[in-house]
Structures are given as structure tokens and as C-alpha cells.
Amino acid sequence: MPNRLATEASPYLLQHADNPVEWYPWGQEALDKARRESKPILLSIGYSACHWCHVMAHECFEDAEVAAAMNRLFVNIKVDREERPDLDQIYQSAHQLLTQRGGGWPLTVFLTPDQTPFFAGTYFPKTPRHQLPGFIDLMENIARAWHERRGEVLAQNEAVRDALARQQPAPGAQQALNDAPFADAVRDLAQAFDPVWGGFSRAPKFPRPGELFFLLRQANPGKGAAQAGNAQARDMALFSLRKMASGGVVDQLGGGFCRYSVDEQWAIPHFEKMLYDNGPLLHLYADAWALTGEALFKDTAEGIVAWLLREMRAPDGGFYSALDADSEGHEGKFYVWTPDAARALLSAEEYAVAALVYGFDAPPNFENARWNPILARSLNAVAAELELDDAAAAELLDSARAKLFAAREARVRPGRDDKQLTSWNALMIGGLAHAGRVMGRPDWVETAHAAIDFLHAKLWRDGRLLASYKHGAARLNAYLDDYAFLLDALLETMQAGYREADMAWARELADALLAHFEDPDAGGFFFTSHDHETLITRPKPGYDNATPSGNGVAAFALQRLGHLLGETRYLDASARCLRLFQTPLSQQPIGYPTLLAVLDEALLPPRAILLRGPAAALREWSAVLNPKLGAGDMLLALPNGLDLPAALAKPEADRPTAWVCSGMACQAPQTDLAAVSAALPVTA
Secondary structure, three states: OOOHHHHOOOHHHHHOOOOOOOEEEOOHHHHHHHHHHOOOEEEEEEOOOOHHHHHHHHHHHOOHHHHHHHHHHOEEEEEEOOOOHHHHHHHHHHHHHHHOOOOOOOEEEEEOOOOOEEEEEOOOOOOOEOOEOOHHHHHHHHHHHHHHOHHHHHHHHHHHHHHHHHOOOOOOOOOOOOOHHHHHHHHHHHHHOOOOOOOOOOOOEOOOHHHHHHHHHHHOOOOOOOOOOOHHHHHHHHHHHHHHHHOOOEOOOOOOEOOEEOOOOOOOEEOOEEHHHHHHHHHHHHHHHHHHOOHHHHHHHHHHHHHHHHHHEOOOOOEOOEEOOEEOOEEOOOOOEOHHHHHHHOOHHHHHHHHHHHOOOOOOOEOOOEEOOOOOOOHHHHHHHHOOOHHHHHHHHHHHHHHHHHHHHOOOOOOEEOOEEHHHHHHHHHHHHHHHHHOOOHHHHHHHHHHHHHHHHHHEEOOEEEEEEEOOEEEEEOOHHHHHHHHHHHHHHHHHOOOHHHHHHHHHHHHHHHHHOEOOOOOOEOOOOOOOOOOOOOOOOOOOOOOOOHHHHHHHHHHHHHHHHOOHHHHHHHHHHHHHOHHHHHHOHHHOHHHHHHHHHHHOOOEEEEEEEOHHHHHHHHHHHHHHOOOOEEEEEEEOOOOOOHHHOOOOOOOOEEEEEEOOEEOOOEOOHHHHHHOOOOOO
């Protein structure tokens, strides 16, 4: 019999609708039951593409004996962390406090009826193994502690709540802003840098876009900065991006990045593909191409977009959330090969090139004697080894890739999480618009515009955002990330193709951030709105994780919009946020790369290049200028005939005219493209 999850919209919750566990979604019914029966809560948080979530589901939640123990001892609540990031943030923090180590998914937390956690873990097997207790024994012990040692549990609860409250940032003594955190962050990243394989950790390795954004900002600051870019920062970022693009963490046949690599060489990922990773990575690879002109960076960016349009775009213009790691019950099965299977599809000449490029001639790099394709050798090196000219080798590889991809398309596909999340869509919109602008792809910008129009039509209601959309219905009160990421995406998209409606919506979103999320007294932004459900704590996240910090993005976007419009309310809110995080930013700068960008533009405002004139001529100017902009530059092409905010309403002109502005101060207008271009060199 289906449980209470059968009527939910979340694909992850629906995966558990036929479990023998009496699951509840998070809500008043389950919380009231726990209080009424004085029964602890077993809270299980995961997401649909999570491999280890599937493993625990199969071993425990589908098992009648385990389910019977769960149903007897606890009120069982299942949460999709992608729909309820507020709950996930709180209970991941609690896991860190209770276990003194990082969490992950599946997250398994036991709560007292007042929602306070008193025991936490991640994956548990049914029977003891991997130095983990069996889940049934663990549950019996936890229930016994609740019934027999309740006083100790409640005392610990008080300490846990106090500790969660102390994690909130607090304003420190006011100090003048300075640029010392930039050098400290570069130093810290250099110490963590892997000079062989790139990245900034040992295995497992995550792309960590925020750190790469910071390094590229240091490498190519723009804003008319007198100093040259930081060469060390540039080298670390580009080396890491090359190594990532050459590994198996990117799908070498179909494009797009997986969530992370289990090894230091970026060769073997956990195979789930998440929308939120690929938007920022698209932005980064476009910037890397603009800095270097390297084909690898261009190919990687184009591969991300090809995957997005082929597999992740919904008919209404928005984007789906994720692809599963598993198919037919096995992780990675859709993506991996044997050399014999590849050889059977290709001509001898094609296989000779493909085997050397993708590493099929080396020992297997995945379980069960399978190969996950990587870029083991450069095409030029393979051409030289096989005594082929470069063009012939490229033609053979293209043909081989097309045949392998076509054969792979006939396999059983991984599942797709088809909910559309506002925040993740915003990250992809920003990446598409930026890459489309930098790489001269107006079709990508049009795709970004279509996604914006979808969000406005379906997830904007009565001046407020909703967080999730599926099967024609929008739901869930939106979070800080939804507003902040979308505001930032609109600013990025307006630089790629200005629309009056986008500026109007940006101002509405900025006003909503201030009205519903800001703490105007202490500074910063709460993750949940002022009228959100009351939970055991209300975080103000500043630290960047797999996605950027909501506080960092909100402060960054408000600061930029404030400079463009001359709106001091936005500038002041950004400044209050930056002051709130000033102490942790100076103590551990690399944990806050998005806030470092806020600090950078607080010290020296972004440079805005405003173009007026006929639309066709402005497109020509933009194509010349866009690849030369630094991280602190904004270019708005504003064709004649627009209804513009007063601060942007430079005079219409019959030929292209540029105003270069810093803050609200603008230089004399220029009509010579060569002169404007010469003032915008990309740092070599």
C-alpha cells in the first residue's frame, strides 16, 4: 500500500511512496503526531539522484523488518533536500555538531518531538558493516535512550540549540575595509593546490566554482585597475579547469559535469549530474576561453550547453534539476564502456584514435573491468603517434564520438528529477547569459531569456517567488537563494541582451530581498523569509558550499544594481551584509569567495560601460568589447527607443556612443570603438 508520500510532487519522495515505512512528508500532521504521542522523529533527508540514498533505501527502507522497527519506534519523515534546503542546512549543521565531522546524503537524524536533533548520521546498513552499526540495533538503542535517559537527551538538546544559535554571525567591531583578504585567500589556495591534477583538495574532489571564480577575478580584475592581474591565481585556476575538463568528471561523449570525482585525477565521478554545478561551470569555462582562446575550454562550454538543451530543458523553457547516478540498479552503467564494445561500433581507424584519446588502451579505471572515458592524451599527441595529420585525426575522433554517443543513447537511461527549482534555474540562466555574451552565442542568450520568462510566468505570484515547479504547479515559499540567484542572473542577462521587463523585475526582487529577508539591525539576510515556518534556528549563511552563499550573492547583486541605478538602499543593505561577515572573511577568506567579490567591488566600484545607439551597431560593438571585459566590468548595450531608469538614460545617438562609468561618475562619451576597446585589455 502506498504511504503518505504518494501524493507528493517531489520525485525523491515519490521514490519512497511504496516503501513499507509509514513515511510522512515534513508538515504539521507528522509534527503534531510526534508531540501528541511523545515519540521521537526519524528524519531522513536525501535527493533523487543520490547513489547512497538509493543504497540505503534498498537495504533498509524497502525491507519489511527494518520498516516494522521504524514504524514501531518513530514518526518517520522523509525530506527532499532540494525542495527544503532550509531543513537540510539546519540538520547538516546539527550533524556536524553532534558527530564532529561533515555530513552528506542520505542524512539520518533523530529528533525529539520539538524538532531538536539528538543523534545524527548519514548512511546506515541493515546489518553491521563498514564499521557502521546495523540500522535496527541503532534504532532500538536510540529509542531506549529517549525512554530511559530522557533527562540527558533534553539537556543535550539545550546545548545543541545554544550551539546552533552561536553559529550565527554577529557584527564585530567596525574596522575599515581593506584588500588583505585577497592575498590571504590566494596564499591559502596555493597551499591547498594540487600541482599535478589541479583542484584544492585530495579525493574526493569537487569542482568548487566559487574558488575558481575568485582566482579568475584576481587574474583579470577589470575596472580599469592599474595593477596587473595575479599570475599565480590565473595559473591555478586555468590548470584546474584544464584537468577537470580532461577527466571523467565531465561526460566526454555527451557533455556536462557530474557532481564530483571520487579520485584525485578527476577520472571517476559519482555519476549524478546536477543543474546547479553546470551553470557556474559554464560561466567559468567561457571566461577561461576568453582569457586563453584554448579549444578545450570552448569545447567544454559547448558540451555543457549541448547536454542542457538535449536532456534538461523543459518544454516551458525552464530546466530540470538532475540526472540520477544509477541506471538498471548500477551506478554509472549508462556511461561506461569495455574496449570490445567500443571497438565493435567503430572502424579500425576510428578506434585507433578513440582508444588513445579516451584511455581505452590503459587498464580499466572503473569497477567490473569498465572504462569511463577521459581525455588521456591530447588529439595532437595521438595524431603524431599514429602518423596522422591533425585534421584527419580530428575527423576520426568526431566520427567515433558520434557513433559511441548514438549507441549509448539506446541504453537504459538514468532517471531524471523533473522538478524545476527557481534557484538552480537562476544559476543556469546566469551561466548561459554570460557564456552567450562572452562567446558570441546569441542563441544561448535567447535560451536564458526564455527561462526567465518561464520563472516570471509560473513562479512569481503577488510580488513573491515560489521555490519549485512540477507538472504545472508551483509550490513552496522561496528562500534567500531563489531571490538572490535570480537577481544576479537578471543582472548578467541584461548585459547579454537588455530588456526593460528584466530591469523592472530586478528592482522588484531587490525590494523583496530587503523587505522579506534582510536583518536591517545586525545586517545580512536570513535564509528563510520573515513569514516562513518557524524552525529550531534561522541561519544567515555566508559560507560558500557547492552553491554560492545566498548572503554573498545577495550583497553582490544589490551592490551592482545599486551602482547602476544610484539606489542607496541597495548599496546600504550590501554594506551591512559585508560588515556582518567582515570578521570571518578576514579570518578564513577562502571559505567566502562570493563575499570576497563583494569586498572587491566595495573597495573599488565596478566599471560600467553604457552603450547607446542603433541596435545593430551596438551588437557589433558588444561583440568586440565583451571578450575584453574583466570580472569587475559590466557592459549594457541600450538601443535607442528604450524606456530606461534615470541613471541609465544616457542620450540616444545616431551612432554608437560609450560612457565608461565607475560608481555614478562617468567619463566623457566616446564614439571611437578602437579607443574604448584599447581601454579594456584582458590581462595576459
